[in-house]
Amino acid sequence: MTFNGWLQILIYAAVIIALTRPMGGYLARVYEGERTLLDPVLRPVELLIYRLCGVDHKREMRWTEYAVAMLVFSLTTMLGLYLLQRLQGYLPLNPQGMHGPPPELAFNTAASFTTNTNWQSYAGETTMSYLTQMAGLAYQNFVSAAAGMAIAIVFIRGIARRETDRLGNFWVDLVRGTLYVLLPISLTTAIFFVSQGVVQNFKPYDTVSLLDPQRIEKTDEEGRKVTETVSRQVIAQGPVASQLAIKMLGTNGGGFFNANSAHPFENPTPLSNFIEMVLIFLIPAGLTWTLGSMTGSQRHGWAIFAAMAILFIAGVAVAYRAESQVNPLYPANVDRQAGGNMEGKEVRFGIANSALFATITTDASCGAVNSMHDSFLPLGGLVLLVNIQLGEIIFGGVGAGMYGMLVFVIISIFIAGLMVGRTPEYLGKKIESFDIKMAMLYVLIFPLILLVFTAISVLSPEFGLSSLNNNGPHGLSEILYAYSSGTGNNGSAFAGLNANTLWYNTTLGMSMLGGRFLMIIPALAIAGNLAGKKRVPPGLGTFPVTTPLFTILLVSVILIVGALTFFPVLSLGPIVEHLSMNAGQVY
Amino acid sequence: MKLIKTSILMTLLTTLLVGIIYPLIVTAVSQGIFRDQANGQMMIRDGKLVGSKLIGQPFSSPGYFRPRPSAAGPAGYDAGASTGSNLGPTSKNLIERIRIEAGRLEAENPGAPVPVDLVTTSGSGLDPHISPEAAEFQIPRVARERRIGTDEVSNLVLENTEGRTFGIFGEARVNVLLLNLALDERFPMRR
Numbered sequence: 001m002t003f004n005g006w007l008q009i010l011i012y013a014a015v016i017i018a019l020t021r022p023m024g025g026y027l028a029r030v031y032e033g034e035r036t037l038l039d040p041v042l043r044p045v046e047l048l049i050y051r052l053c054g055v056d057h058k059r060e061m062r063w064t065e066y067a068v069a070m071l072v073f074s075l076t077t078m079l080g081l082y083l084l085q086r087l088q089g090y091l092p093l094n095p096q097g098m099h100g101p102p103p104e105l106a107f108n109t110a111a112s113f114t115t116n117t118n119w120q121s122y123a124g125e126t127t128m129s130y131l132t133q134m135a136g137l138a139y140q141n142f143v144s145a146a147a148g149m150a151i152a153i154v155f156i157r158g159i160a161r162r163e164t165d166r167l168g169n170f171w172v173d174l175v176r177g178t179l180y181v182l183l184p185i186s187l188t189t190a191i192f193f194v195s196q197g198v199v200q201n202f203k204p205y206d207t208v209s210l211l212d213p214q215r216i217e218k219t220d221e222e223g224r225k226v227t228e229t230v231s232r233q234v235i236a237q238g239p240v241a242s243q244l245a246i247k248m249l250g251t252n253g254g255g256f257f258n259a260n261s262a263h264p265f266e267n268p269t270p271l272s273n274f275i276e277m278v279l280i281f282l283i284p285a286g287l288t289w290t291l292g293s294m295t296g297s298q299r300h301g302w303a304i305f306a307a308m309a310i311l312f313i314a315g316v317a318v319a320y321r322a323e324s325q326v327n328p329l330y331p332a333n334v335d336r337q338a339g340g341n342m343e344g345k346e347v348r349f350g351i352a353n354s355a356l357f358a359t360i361t362t363d364a365s366c367g368a369v370n371s372m373h374d375s376f377l378p379l380g381g382l383v384l385l386v387n388i389q390l391g392e393i394i395f396g397g398v399g400a401g402m403y404g405m406l407v408f409v410i411i412s413i414f415i416a417g418l419m420v421g422r423t424p425e426y427l428g429k430k431i432e433s434f435d436i437k438m439a440m441l442y443v444l445i446f447p448l449i450l451l452v453f454t455a456i457s458v459l460s461p462e463f464g465l466s467s468l469n470n471n472g473p474h475g476l477s478e479i480l481y482a483y484s485s486g487t488g489n490n491g492s493a494f495a496g497l498n499a500n501t502l503w504y505n506t507t508l509g510m511s512m513l514g515g516r517f518l519m520i521i522p523a524l525a526i527a528g529n530l531a532g533k534k535r536v537p538p539g540l541g542t543f544p545v546t547t548p549l550f551t552i553l554l555v556s557v558i559l560i561v562g563a564l565t566f567f568p569v570l571s572l573g574p575i576v577e578h579l580s581m582n583a584g585q586v587y
Numbered sequence: 588m589k590l591i592k593t594s595i596l597m598t599l600l601t602t603l604l605v606g607i608i609y610p611l612i613v614t615a616v617s618q619g620i621f622r623d624q625a626n627g628q629m630m631i632r633d634g635k636l637v638g639s640k641l642i643g644q645p646f647s648s649p650g651y652f653r654p655r656p657s658a659a660g661p662a663g664y665d666a667g668a669s670t671g672s673n674l675g676p677t678s679k680n681l682i683e684r685i686r687i688e689a690g691r692l693e694a695e696n697p698g699a700p701v702p703v704d705l706v707t708t709s710g711s712g713l714d715p716h717i718s719p720e721a722a723e724f725q726i727p728r729v730a731r732e733r734r735i736g737t738d739e740v741s742n743l744v745l746e747n748t749e750g751r752t753f754g755i756f757g758e759a760r761v762n763v764l765l766l767n768l769a770l771d772e773r774f775p776m777r778r
Contacts, residue, residue, distance in 0.1 A: 139606035262710030270757025474675035496673030
């Protein structure tokens with residue numbers, strides 16, 4: 001670890017703190033339907049959309065109606081994305097002549113982008129046409145993010161409103177989130193990214209002559225060794241910047257290129273890297289302020305921010321320290337003083353920015369990567385797995401992080417209530433058995449899906465283990481990471497695992513859909529139930545949710561739930577791998 | 588039924604807006620004001636495309652600075668199929684690959700510790716950079732092969748070294764392709 005590395009991490013933290021209030025205040029204005037600076041341009045567009053779609057924007061919905069609208073819309077866009085992929089061979093903007101991907105891959109990708117996961121069983125530059133990337137994948141980056149934000153806002157409204165069954169209009173929240181929040185920020189940052197060197201064009205791939213042509217040995221079909229000269233390099237192009245901006249801002253994370261934000265055209269400079277990281281946390285951090293502002297308890301918003309910040313800094317510290325080491329299995333003549341674990345990392349980012357990016361992307365359900373997580377040292381990889389398995393509530397995905405965190409808040413308040421023997425209340429709302437049942441359902445669905453599929457895969461040599469790129473405990477980590485990432489809607493991978501098979505495409509697709517929609521429904525049910533309650537004045541027995549004590553309790557509950565659920569499997573994966581690496585064991 | 592109709596119309600309209608119009612606006616603006624960057628900063632020498640400033644190329648001749656190993660394609664640096672090795676820290680294949688690579692490097696510059704970025708693959712397989720230490724490690728070999736003084740090569744490396752942004756962000760680095768192009772221009776190989 002270096003001083004300069006920590007300085008970059010601290011500057012990042014400071015920028016996020018500084019942006020929380022303006023971002024959160026703006027979000028509150030947008031979702032409360034107030035006027036914003038962009039109204040003169042966007043308001044006519046917004047009203048036109050409502051008129052053309054037949055939306056009565058003044059009518060609010062019950063939680064059930066809201067849920068149905070969200071589900072129907074998600075299904076529609078998912079079908080649209082499936083068809084767009086399958087038909088891409090017949091559609092324009094396809095200079096490389098890509099064919100439609102097979103059904104299971106198209107299903108997996110459609111499920112992945114609709115659920116804001118952006119797990120990629122494919123490599124972008126060899127599979128998807130420019131049209132699919134921008135009108136299918138980048139499009140889903142907008143609307144799946146807007147849908148996630150809408151759910152978080154509904155949850156907050158549920159806490160803030162009283163004695164009503166009306167929680168807002170899904171179409172209005174969707175359109176306003178897209179138009180007023182995602183679109184303007186993406187537009188400006190996309191242009192900035194181009195200034196740094198991110199490409200934005202529709203030309204066919206370039207072919208260049210190598211300065212130093214390479215001779216390589218190959219084995220031909222009959223098993224003979226032949227030498228071949230490679231004298232050209234094909235350079236993939238495309239409309240990358242427009243997709244990159246929303247990929248980060250919407251915590252989607254699906255790379256235009258296979259190497260994602262490690263690719264020089266998708267993250268050319270340390271400055272583009274910094275802004276990419278800021279975009280990931282921008283909305284999730286802002287939502288803590290929005291929560292405070294809409295519920296009238298700004299200090300509660302900051303208490304939640306603090307819990308997230310503590311878990312974030314702890315993760316960065318462990319990951320950065322782990323990755324600063326040179327792998328002890330490397331031969332003795334490799335420099336032990338400078339560098340660190342550079343396998344899978346880019347020189348321009350170095351160790352600090354790689355560890356920081358990896359922590360941020362797994363804290364949030366982003367899943368973009370600027371280094372290859374599969375090649376992290378065991379303890380570095382452990383941090384990333386734990387971040388996802390805690391439920392991605394450390395700032396978390398846009399919207400998903402906030403409602404996930406609020407479920408943990410309800411559980412924490414319930415536990416505090418049990419300890420003093422009073423009915424727990426949360427900001428004036430009594431927490432009763434229905435709320436707790438729904439919260440527990442939310443917490444249990446996640447490990448249930450991911451552990452069951454992991455278990456089936458590791459017990460199945462033909463279709464589970466045959467996809468592995470690494471043996472030994474690291475192989476278990478690869479599979480565990482895949483289902484954690486899928487169910488948690490993260491999308492990053494221990495990418496050595498070949499997930500483009502019938503088994504993985506199908507089951508990961510199901511994990512992603514379950515991890516998104518089966519968890520949104522209990523979250524909305526809690527919101528609907530809370531909104532109907534009376535507000536009771538705080539009494540002597542009320543556990544305050546604005547204090548450091550609350551923050552500590554919340555962090556403890558998150559860690560205990562996570563540890564009890566996942567410690568056994570983590571000890572067989574990264575922890576065993578760490579011990580065997582130090583004992584000199586390779587697989 | 589009304590819900591399904593609304594949903595389909597909403598999908599079409601929002602696709603038009605953020606799936607088509609938005610990327611076209613970004614393309615129009617960036618092709619207007621950042622034309623070179625938007626097209627990949629391609630370099631032309633003697634009428635031929637010789638590479639992008641941002642994308643690394645494979646080099647193996649001893650007279651050139653070598654980039655990091657690459658897992659993208661059989662010759663490395665396949666910019667049509669970017670990828671990392673995705674080998675885990677206890678992978679036998681990884682450790683064996685690094686042992687061979689480190690042995691080869693040590694032989695050409697005995698006694699000096701081998702910089703770690705010269706034996707590890709990058710995440711993209713296209714990393715255009717090496718660390719200044721990795722460039723320094725190769726100076727004796729390149730100078731020997733081109734029959735010039737190490738000082739001259741050192742100066743060229745310094746000219747092609749980029750520091751941290753604002754002195755803080757990222758890491759210092761040397762662009763291998765640009766350095767090798769400069770070498771060929773300044774000190775052509777005598778064949």
